[in-house]
Amino acid sequence: MIEVQNVTRYFGRVMAVNDVSFEVAKGEILGFLGPNAAGKTTTMRVLTTYLPATKGTAKVAGFDVHDQSMEVRKRIGYLPENPPLYQEMRVRDYLDFVAKIKQVEPKNRKKAVDEALGKTGTTNVGNRVIKTLSKGYKQRVGLAQALVHNPDVLILDEPTVGLDPKQIIEVRELIKSLAGNHTIILSTHILPEVSMTCERVVIIDKGKVVAEDSPDNLTKKLSGSMRFKVVVDAPRDQVEEKLRSLPGVKKVTPANAPGNKKLSTLLVEGQGKEEIRPVLVKSIIENGWNLYELTPEGMSLEDVFLHLTTKEEEPVQ
Amino acid sequence: MRKFLAIYNREVKSYFSSPIAYIIIGLFLLITGVFYYLIVTSFVQYCMRADMQAQYYRMAPPKLNVNVMAIRNLFQNMSLFMSFFLPMITMRLYSDEKKTGTIELLMTSPITNLQSILGKFSAAVTLFLAMLAFTSVYMILLFIYGNPELGPVLTGYLGLFLLGSSYIAFGVFFSTLTDNQIIAAASTFVFILFFWAIGWVSAMVSPGLGHVLSSFSLIEHFEDFAKGVLDTKHIVYYLSFITMGLFLSFVSIESSRWRGR
Ligand SMILES: Nc1ncnc2c1ncn2[C@@H]1O[C@H](COP(=O)(O)OP(=O)(O)OP(=O)(O)O)[C@@H](O)[C@H]1O
Ligand SMILES: [Mg+2]
Numbered sequence: 001m002i003e004v005q006n007v008t009r010y011f012g013r014v015m016a017v018n019d020v021s022f023e024v025a026k027g028e029i030l031g032f033l034g035p036n037a038a039g040k041t042t043t044m045r046v047l048t049t050y051l052p053a054t055k056g057t058a059k060v061a062g063f064d065v066h067d068q069s070m071e072v073r074k075r076i077g078y079l080p081e082n083p084p085l086y087q088e089m090r091v092r093d094y095l096d097f098v099a100k101i102k103q104v105e106p107k108n109r110k111k112a113v114d115e116a117l118g119k120t121g122t123t124n125v126g127n128r129v130i131k132t133l134s135k136g137y138k139q140r141v142g143l144a145q146a147l148v149h150n151p152d153v154l155i156l157d158e159p160t161v162g163l164d165p166k167q168i169i170e171v172r173e174l175i176k177s178l179a180g181n182h183t184i185i186l187s188t189h190i191l192p193e194v195s196m197t198c199e200r201v202v203i204i205d206k207g208k209v210v211a212e213d214s215p216d217n218l219t220k221k222l223s224g225s226m227r228f229k230v231v232v233d234a235p236r237d238q239v240e241e242k243l244r245s246l247p248g249v250k251k252v253t254p255a256n257a258p259g260n261k262k263l264s265t266l267l268v269e270g271q272g273k274e275e276i277r278p279v280l281v282k283s284i285i286e287n288g289w290n291l292y293e294l295t296p297e298g299m300s301l302e303d304v305f306l307h308l309t310t311k312e313e314e315p316v317q
Numbered sequence: 318m319r320k321f322l323a324i325y326n327r328e329v330k331s332y333f334s335s336p337i338a339y340i341i342i343g344l345f346l347l348i349t350g351v352f353y354y355l356i357v358t359s360f361v362q363y364c365m366r367a368d369m370q371a372q373y374y375r376m377a378p379p380k381l382n383v384n385v386m387a388i389r390n391l392f393q394n395m396s397l398f399m400s401f402f403l404p405m406i407t408m409r410l411y412s413d414e415k416k417t418g419t420i421e422l423l424m425t426s427p428i429t430n431l432q433s434i435l436g437k438f439s440a441a442v443t444l445f446l447a448m449l450a451f452t453s454v455y456m457i458l459l460f461i462y463g464n465p466e467l468g469p470v471l472t473g474y475l476g477l478f479l480l481g482s483s484y485i486a487f488g489v490f491f492s493t494l495t496d497n498q499i500i501a502a503a504s505t506f507v508f509i510l511f512f513w514a515i516g517w518v519s520a521m522v523s524p525g526l527g528h529v530l531s532s533f534s535l536i537e538h539f540e541d542f543a544k545g546v547l548d549t550k551h552i553v554y555y556l557s558f559i560t561m562g563l564f565l566s567f568v569s570i571e572s573s574r575w576r577g578r
Contacts (some may be wrong), residue, residue: 011576011577016428047420048425049424049425050424050425050574051574052575053578070427070519072429073425073426074427074564076425077420078422078425080418080419080421080422082417082418082420083418084417084418084419084422085417085419086327086331086415086417086419088331088334088335089327089331094331097327098422098426100319100320100323101323101423101426101427101428102426102427103320103427145422156382165485235513252497
């Protein structure tokens with residue numbers, strides 16, 4: 001449904017997007033993940049025909065974003081980083097206007113607007129002037145705007161920014177429910193969002209794609225080094241010092257013990273794939289401490305993200 | 318067409334749902350009203366003095382032309398005030414969309430840049446026509462209390478309409494250049510003044526060059542309309558000016574996509 005091929009975009013001498021390629025199948029939800037200034041917004045703007053690419057091509061629903069931009073525009077709903085709202089308009093009038101320029105048939109327009117209001121939980125503010133709405137409601141109206149013409153492809157730039165936790169969950173559910181009939185790309189910094197809503201993730205950093213896979217696979221691939229949570233009934237400093245001195249141990253990070261103050265919790269990371277559990281247990285017993293817990297800790301997507309975007313010398317294949 | 322109308326309607330509604338349209342129309346009427354009053358009273362005084370002199374010398378009272386002496390003067394004043402008020406109408410057309418990011422909605426919707434430019438231009442022209450329509454009250458008063466010729470009044474209005482539309486076309490262009498409304502208005506105003514000033518300079522340089530320069534002057538072409546002369550040459554001039562402004566707006570929007578701002 002969406003094909004991005006070697007897209008590069010310069011702003012003057014700044015390279016915002018560097019040779020990015022990926023594909024999104026029909027009905028799929030793709031998460032677009034990356035730190036600030038990674039080039040997420042720029043890539044999305046190329047896809048929505050707002051910005052031309054300096055090099056490379058992109059196709060949406062089989063139409064080239066540059067040569068057949070009108071065809072592409074008919075098929076996309078786009079929520080930009082800042083919701084594109086006419087502050088002085090009323091919500092309903094605004095959505096009606098958007099429906100008009102998105103070529104919704106006049107006879108279906110009222111229904112389309114009502115549905116968009118319903119889906120985004122904004123029916124009750126339909127008659128309010130947009131500038132009087134709270135930030136979260138503005139964001140919802142922005143989302144309604146992207147949905148109003150029921151487009152095949154949705155491109156959402158940080159759709160849950162500014163929403164309250166309940167609404168975040170609702171919007172994620174909404175996005176999930178739209179998949180299947182719609183193809184969706186959403187960008188975010190919020191990692192749990194990706195693991196919750198997306199089937200596939202593209203991680204982008206400094207304009208380049210650094211990884212592309214399902215959230216689960218990404219986490220698995222990267223949890224190469226072993227990490228364990230250790231709970232011991234001894235002063236934390238002592239335990240930390242002792243464990244750090246053991247062979248094969250790369251890193252010991254103290255983690256707060258919840259509740260019981262006598263217990264210390266630490267995260268121990270081994271070197272490479274070497275098994276360090278026997279060494280840990282032995283050393284703890286020898287010191288006369290009691291071991292309460294020893295559990296493997298997988299790398300969270302958060303770690304994967306940091307790992308990928310801070311250390312370039314360890315690329316993931 | 319439907320999409321052009323969508324843009325046009327939204328812009329017209331946004332003009333009239335904010336106080337700006339009323340303030341601009343009000344101020345324009347106020348200032349033209351003041352000049353109307355000054356021009357008409359001085360014309361009346363002049364007539365009375367001429368009558369008295371004629372009686373003194375036992376001659377027939379002179380026929381003084383209200384078209385020439387009052388209406389033409391009023392049109393010229395209005396053409397000047399427009400150069401000040403019309404940039405305030407056009408300044409927000411694109412600048413505001415750039416500032417708030419709604420331009421991103423327009424430029425990712427299946428409407429062409431031409432549709433959006435024409436929609437915005439026509440909306441501003443509509444507001445301008447409303448402004449002109451209100452000033453017709455002044456003219457109607459003259460028709461009630463005097464007997465001016467209708468012809469020059471009509472051509473004068475046509476001239477004002479064409480002149481104002483030229484201002485607006487370039488106002489649209491300058492608003493595509495910046496996301497700052499004040500800068501958009503100021504540069505439109507300076508641009509208009511420049512095309513006026515060409516007329517003044519032309520009087521000072523050699524006749525050949527002066528003729529060329531004055532043929533570019535916005536106001537030189539207006540003179541005939543104010544006098545009641547309808548010449549296609551002038552109409553073509555203003556239509557080309559309008560087309561030029563709209564074309565430059567188009568180029569500016571396209572190129573801003575490449576630049577990315
Ligand atoms: N219009 C522009 N003019 C100049 N530089 C730009 C422009 N837009 C983006 N950039 C630059 O391109 C790079 C990528 O920006 P982009 O907005 O795509 O990042 P992003 O991944 O969306 O970041 P964020 O998470 O902060 O939204 C940045 O270095 C930015 O400064
Ligand atoms: Mg961004």
